[in-house]
Amino acid sequence: MADESGRRFEAEPLKGGEAEGGVSKEKSCAGKLGLSHLTGWRTAAFLLSLFLCLLVVFAFSFILPCPVRPQYMPTWNRTIPTAATYNFLSVEDANEDKVLDVFFMYKDADASRNTCLSEDLSIPCMVLTAVDGTDGKTLWKRPLAAEFYWVECGVKGLGHKGTGCLVAHAGNLTAVDKQSGVIMWQQSQSTMMNVTLPLISVTDLNADGVEDFAILSYYPEAPSFTPIPTELVFFSGKTGDQIGRVDVDMMGVFGHLPFKTASGAPYLLLLNDSGLYAVSLQYLVAQAGLKSALKKEKSWEEKSDSQTGLISLYQSDSLKRVSVVHGSSSPSLLVQTDSSVSLLLTDQLKIAWTTNTSALLSAPTFGQFNRDGILDIMIEEDVGNDTKRVMVLSGDSGDVLWKVNLLFWTPSPRPASVLTLNTYSVFMLWGQSHGNQTMQSSFLLHPRYSQTLLERRNPTQNILSFKATLLERGRHACYLVLSGPDGRQHTELGETEPVILTKRKIKDDVSESGILGVEANEPISEDTEKSVKEGFYRLRFSDAPL
Structure with a gap:
């Protein structure tokens, strides 16, 4: 038991x-x-915590709804009858909806009559306009006194609000707020009449917490009226007041370009009858009696003239144009002469390659063609008989990677490119195919289908400005065309032709385009056409800087 x-x-x-x-x-x-x-x-x-969480979620769903992404029209037109316009297009986010908006300038005696009179301006006046990138509707208008010299938008340090538009006109220098069109400041500057772009951005020189800028003034020299630079003027970005100046007495200068070396040292490049020269911005600031912490490039300064501060970079008696080539650790310079283009390595100050050309018709366009990580160059050269040869040169060697002959008109818009997520660019160019002498055509070039072009035929128009870009981050790839009478040539408005600003989505052109073989007698099959168009439809675009 x-x-x-x-x-x-x-x-x-x-x-x-x-x-x-x-x-x-x-x-x-x-x-x-x-x-x-x-x-x-x-x-x-x-249960209480669950109830509180649900209460918070529902409350914020009604109080703070999810932001609605702007809905855009793939194509829109903005028409201004009986007007004239200028070779100027810029894109900036004016209404802070994360879609870039479009800025352009026109002169109109009728449609802008009330706009001009509201500011006590004589008619016709000029109107700087911002239109919504999504649908082309007007965001704001800013009437300004004619006559027009130049305009640049995206200038940093204007007024108290950051970036804005700077307009030189009728002896005035005017800063305009990009969000509202309000004049932030206006200064009378008679020396601005013969200024040529670009502006030269500099650091804060007067310790007011805002970036300043400089302008190089040119005056015609009698009796040849060849423009020569006379002075470099420094301005306060905050108020527009002149804060310093330095005389520029280098004869034969016909152009300039701001440039930063790989180390961040700012220089002013001067295009001269005898070649390309550079001068340190720090040197010019000091000559103007101002103080700064700007850098100098040691390897460049070893070659500078102790009297003038000038540094000889490239010798040529037929220099035409210089462009900055980014995309690598050290930016390079593409130097164009009457008969060649050359790549100048700025870290070594030597020529990497030279390619012989005939007379070039426009500034070069940069993009990725062969996906080697080095920017390639599209150029247009005149080969006679109203025909141009469009070529893509390798940025690494200068070799010709692609070419086509097209008919063209004068002036013809320069090519453009848009980068894709596949690390190559889609190029867009203008001309006329040999079977089409009556209409203007825009062409799309896909590097993976380089033996063909997509051709969209357009009614004849006087195109003054053209730009291909992305209006949103990583999407909304489109192109802008501004056409109409040239405002610089039509001082009296008696024209019947309107000014038209058009935005088109790039992919929308694919369905409306025919296919053209790069070789004149190359037949194109239906399967090839379908394959090429499908390749364009699959594209996804990138806003990474070139």
Whole structure:
């Protein structure tokens, strides 16, 4: 019996404990009651927290709804009848909806009459306009006194609000807020009449917390009226006041370009009858009696003239144009002469390659053609008989990677490129195919289908400005065309032709385009046409800087 009792106790220890004294049973009941009470509180706390979470979610769903992404029209037109316009297009986000908007300038005696009179301006006046990139509707208009010299938008440090548009016109220099069109400041500057772009951005020179800028003024030299630079003027970005100036007495200069070396040292490049020269911005600032912490490039300064500060970079008596080539650790310079283009390595100050050309028709366009990570160059050269040869040169070697002959008109828009996520660019160019001498055509070039072009035929128009870009981050690839009478040539408005600003989505052109073989007699099959168009439809674009 004793053994059986023991076995029963081992088999049921709790039961055996309760029988032995009764104390364990009372403790067990109390424990169970406490546990049940605690579990109830936990359940109530869980349900309460769940209720509060749901309440917060629903409340914020109504109070702070998710932002609605702007819906854009793939194509829109903005028409201004009986007007004239200028070779100027710029894209900036004016209404802060994360879609870039479009800025352009026109002169109109009729449609802008009330706009001009509201600011006590004589008619016709000029109107700087910002239109919504999504649908082309007007965001704001800023009437300004004619005559037009130049305009640049995206200038940093204007007024108190950051970037804006700077307009030189009628002896004035005017800063316009890009968001509202309000004039931030206006200064009378008669020396601005013969200024040529670009502006030269500099650091804060007068310690007012805003970036400043400089302008190089040119005046015609009698009797040849060849423009020569006379002075470099430094302005406060905040107020437009002149804060310094330095005389520029280098004869034969016909152009300039701001440039930063790989180390961040800013220089001013001067295009001269005898070649390309550079001068340190720090040197010019000091000559103007101003202080700055600007850098100098040691390897460049070893070659500088101690009297003038000039550094000879490239010698040529037929220099035409210089462009900055980014995309590598050290920016390079593409130097164009009457008969060649050359790549100048700025870290070594030597020529990497030279390619012979005939007379070039426009500034070069940069993009990725062969996906080697080095920017390639599209150029247009005149080969006679109203025909141009469009070529893509390797940025690495200068070799010709692609070419085509097209008819063209004067002036013809320069090519453009848009980068894709596949690390190559889609190029867009203008001309006329040999079977089409009556209409203007825009062409799309896909590097993976380089033996063909997509051709979209357009009515004849006087195109003054053209730009291909992305209006949103990573999407909304489109192109802008500004056409109409040239405002520089039509001082009196008696024209019947309107000014038209058009935005078109690049992919929308694919369905409206025919296919053209790069080789004149190359037949194109239906399967090839379908394959090429599908390649364009699959494109995804990138806004990474070139």
